[in-house]
Amino acid sequence: MPLTGIEIFKLLPKTNCKQCGEPTCLAFAMKLAAGKVELALCPTLSEEAKSKLAEASAPPIRPVSIGAGGRTVKVGGETVMFRHEKRFENPPGLAMLIKDTLDDAEIDKRLERFNTFQYIRVGLTLRPELIAIRNDSGVADKFVAVINKVKQKSDGALILMSAKADVLAAGAKACADRKPLLYAATKDNADAVAALAKETACPVVLKAGSVDELVELSNKLTAAGIKDMVLDTGSRTLRRAFEDQIWVRSAALAKKFRPLGFPTIVLPCEMTDDPMKEAVIASVFVAKYGGIVVLSDMRGESLFPLLVERLNIYTDPQRPLATTEGIYEIGGPNENSPVLITSNFSLTYFIVSGEIENSKVPSYLLVKDTEGLSVMTAWAAGKFVADAIAPFVKKCGIADKVKHHKLVIPGYAAAESGGLEEELSGWKIMVGPREAAHIPAYLKTWTP
Amino acid sequence: MAFDIPKTAYSGKIKEVKLGSGGKAVTVGGETAYPFYLFEGQMPNLPKIAMEVYDSPPEEWPAAALEPFAGVTNDPVAWAKKCITDYGAEMICLQLKSTDPNGLNRGADEAAAVVKKVADAIDVPLIVWGTANHDKDTEVLRKVSEVCQGKNLIIGPVEEGDHKKIGASAIGYRHTVVASTPIDINLAKQLNILLGNLGVPDDLIIMDPTVSGIGYGIEYCYSVMERMRMAGLTQGDDKLQFPIICNIAKEVWKTKEVKIPEVEDPKMGDAKKRGILMEAISATALLLAGGDVLIMRHPEAIKLVRGVIAELVK
Numbered sequence: 001m002p003l004t005g006i007e008i009f010k011l012l013p014k015t016n017c018k019q020c021g022e023p024t025c026l027a028f029a030m031k032l033a034a035g036k037v038e039l040a041l042c043p044t045l046s047e048e049a050k051s052k053l054a055e056a057s058a059p060p061i062r063p064v065s066i067g068a069g070g071r072t073v074k075v076g077g078e079t080v081m082f083r084h085e086k087r088f089e090n091p092p093g094l095a096m097l098i099k100d101t102l103d104d105a106e107i108d109k110r111l112e113r114f115n116t117f118q119y120i121r122v123g124l125t126l127r128p129e130l131i132a133i134r135n136d137s138g139v140a141d142k143f144v145a146v147i148n149k150v151k152q153k154s155d156g157a158l159i160l161m162s163a164k165a166d167v168l169a170a171g172a173k174a175c176a177d178r179k180p181l182l183y184a185a186t187k188d189n190a191d192a193v194a195a196l197a198k199e200t201a202c203p204v205v206l207k208a209g210s211v212d213e214l215v216e217l218s219n220k221l222t223a224a225g226i227k228d229m230v231l232d233t234g235s236r237t238l239r240r241a242f243e244d245q246i247w248v249r250s251a252a253l254a255k256k257f258r259p260l261g262f263p264t265i266v267l268p269c270e271m272t273d274d275p276m277k278e279a280v281i282a283s284v285f286v287a288k289y290g291g292i293v294v295l296s297d298m299r300g301e302s303l304f305p306l307l308v309e310r311l312n313i314y315t316d317p318q319r320p321l322a323t324t325e326g327i328y329e330i331g332g333p334n335e336n337s338p339v340l341i342t343s344n345f346s347l348t349y350f351i352v353s354g355e356i357e358n359s360k361v362p363s364y365l366l367v368k369d370t371e372g373l374s375v376m377t378a379w380a381a382g383k384f385v386a387d388a389i390a391p392f393v394k395k396c397g398i399a400d401k402v403k404h405h406k407l408v409i410p411g412y413a414a415a416e417s418g419g420l421e422e423e424l425s426g427w428k429i430m431v432g433p434r435e436a437a438h439i440p441a442y443l444k445t446w447t448p
Numbered sequence: 449m450a451f452d453i454p455k456t457a458y459s460g461k462i463k464e465v466k467l468g469s470g471g472k473a474v475t476v477g478g479e480t481a482y483p484f485y486l487f488e489g490q491m492p493n494l495p496k497i498a499m500e501v502y503d504s505p506p507e508e509w510p511a512a513a514l515e516p517f518a519g520v521t522n523d524p525v526a527w528a529k530k531c532i533t534d535y536g537a538e539m540i541c542l543q544l545k546s547t548d549p550n551g552l553n554r555g556a557d558e559a560a561a562v563v564k565k566v567a568d569a570i571d572v573p574l575i576v577w578g579t580a581n582h583d584k585d586t587e588v589l590r591k592v593s594e595v596c597q598g599k600n601l602i603i604g605p606v607e608e609g610d611h612k613k614i615g616a617s618a619i620g621y622r623h624t625v626v627a628s629t630p631i632d633i634n635l636a637k638q639l640n641i642l643l644g645n646l647g648v649p650d651d652l653i654i655m656d657p658t659v660s661g662i663g664y665g666i667e668y669c670y671s672v673m674e675r676m677r678m679a680g681l682t683q684g685d686d687k688l689q690f691p692i693i694c695n696i697a698k699e700v701w702k703t704k705e706v707k708i709p710e711v712e713d714p715k716m717g718d719a720k721k722r723g724i725l726m727e728a729i730s731a732t733a734l735l736l737a738g739g740d741v742l743i744m745r746h747p748e749a750i751k752l753v754r755g756v757i758a759e760l761v762k
Binding site: 082083084116117118119121211212215237238239242243246247250251254255257259260276277279280281283284287288299300301302303304305306308309311312313315317347350351354357358438441 | 451452453454484485486487508550551662663664665666667668670671674675678702703704705710714715716717718719721722724725726728729730732733736748752753755756759760761762
């Protein structure tokens with residue numbers, strides 16, 4: 001269990017030396033308990049206190065990194081069961097399965113999809129992270145050949161899957177520089193795979209037939225000095241796998257049960273043969289605690305929904321997503337097209353731009369930086385008022401793009417129309433609808 | 449070290465609400481644990497899916513959403529029957545889009561006559577959803593309540609601004625109300641209290657937290673719903689122990705992401721399958737957050753979500 005401020009205080013030097021930047025040791029202890037400062041800031045801590053405190057402050061679910069270089073994926077490190085309690089930290093890595101029995105042309109096509117399927121949203125690039133290479137052939141040479149091909153054509157992080165420890169070893173050696181995730185240590189091969197993980201310094205999956213068996217395996221590998229582990233409870237039905245995810249996370253968080261304090265891996269690719277069903281199963285684990293989700297293939301129609309679901313669930317509830325300030329052209333507007341303005345809360349932007357698109361009236365949408373606040377909140381906070389909007393409209397350059405000088409403001413900011421007409425001389429301010437849903441009807445009757 | 453399954457301490461239960469009348473009436477709610485946490489409690493009534501029917505022909509629906517209803521979209525009775533006969537709908541939601549003052553602005557009598565026809569033609573529970581315009585909904589939904597007495601309709605959205613008049617007519621003619629609030633747990637609780645004060649019995653209330661689809665802020669309603677369940681089940685807050693209804697289909701199918709043709713953006717994949725998955729995945733997320741009734745559109749998306757429900761309890 002985490003230590004309280006008082007328990008931490010007892011281990012501190014109690015000299016109130018202020019070198020940590022806090023006025024007293026007690027103040028430092030309180031901040032440490034709240035996770036607001038680093039233990040290392042105390043220069044006079046005893047070795048004994050250091051080790052006790054470090055152990056107590058270790059994260060309940062270990063963050064594990066897979067891969068090397070730019071495409072390193074970090075999973076785990078979660079601290080809550082429900083996102084509103086704080087936030088979810090590391091989005092589950094999405095992996096595409098490649099069997100080593102596939103022919104070259106098919107592998108090329110898959111890698112092509114993996115590499116090109118990227119989607120820009122709110123200034124972020126959404127993309128899958130991992131490629132899982134599975135040794136279905138049972139032959140080491142075949143496995144290594146596919147690994148080399150994948151390595152050469154993609155910089156995705158790798159998962160190597162083989163039931164045979166020697167084949168897994170051959171694969172790991174072929175790409176140890178890429179720090180692949182080894183799949184998997186089981187009760188039958190635990191010693192050999194643990195040795196391989198140690199030798200190559202690669203993270204390793206533990207696969208068991210039940211959570212109890214997983215605990216045993218986890219203790220065994222921990223004793224062997226392995227630290228970076230990922231858990232596969234072995235369940236391949238939706239209900240069992242769903243329950244396992246909840247058990248593993250709650251054991252780690254509520255009980256600080258170390259043997260299960262690792263991210264998980266789930267395999268929808270082994271739970272159904274129907275790609276549509278597989279996508280929906282994967283969506284359950286994106287919401288509920290999957291650390292890595294392995295898909296049998298990647299198609300735009302299923303990958304895109306999973307990526308946006310993941311983006312949403314892993315958005316920090318305390319920090320709204322924002323869109324970049326500027327002029328957005330929707331539907332190819334010209335000098336006679338309407339000009340609308342809204343706030344830069346990403347949801348507002350998506351909804352407003354979507355409705356403008358629905359109207360089929362080409363338009364300019366001005367997005368004003370309101371620090372991610374919605375129109376009403378930004379207006380109340382003085383960030384979407386006449387003297388904030390006017391300078392932006394002047395400097396953004398919209399006046400050069402349209403012949404008319406008419407600006408449509410959101411209905412919720414109607415109170416600003418007078419102030420804006422004063423500040424923006426030559427512009428006519430028009431009050432648009434309050435609800436985005438009414439934008440299409442409004443735009444259809446708009447005339448320059 | 450042996451492994452003990454950690455258990456949540458529950459102190460409350462979601463109220464059971466019976467929807468509709470006759471042999472095909474359904475009961476929702478009754479959960480004693482978080483959604484699908486069957487190792488901790490019961491889910492005596494599995495979540496139900498209501499299929500959408502519109503009272504005027506849809507405009508600007510993508511082809512994928514129209515295709516399953518070809519030939520019936522200008523006839524709400526035929527549309528509702530098709531949903532039941534061909535797609536096995538357990539409930540119908542009639543969206544009264546034609547009454548929108550910003551659209552066709554059809555009058556209350558005309559709208560209520562259509563509702564009555566649909567209600568008489570089907571035996572599954574009927575949800576009747578207005579336009580969230582307080583004045584218009586008050587007029588329309590009161591008329592609907594009156595002409596459909598005895599059907600135990602589910603009428604909404606009932607918001608703070610119109611809860612008195614619509615609530616009173618729901619008590620009078622005994623229909624269930626959809627207590628609707630804008631993604632805010634405190635406002636939801638307050639409206640439930642107001643409805644209680646008005647005399648609406650607990651077994652005639654279900655909650656609408658206002659939902660949106662993936663890519664459009666689903667995280668807000670997702671967390672509000674999780675907090676509602678937490679308050680109701682672990683903090684014994686009886687004003688948040690009502691079943692939750694999610695009017696999700698119309699949110700998903702109006703987005704640009706379900707409409708983009710594959711030829712325009714090949715990375716987005718097959719448009720029909722994408723639309724189905726956007727709906728199914730949005731609905732699945734809402735199920736995991738506590739949805740008891742999901743209002744859905746595409747038969748294939750519904751099939752997928754039914755599959756998830758079945759497998760989560762198998």
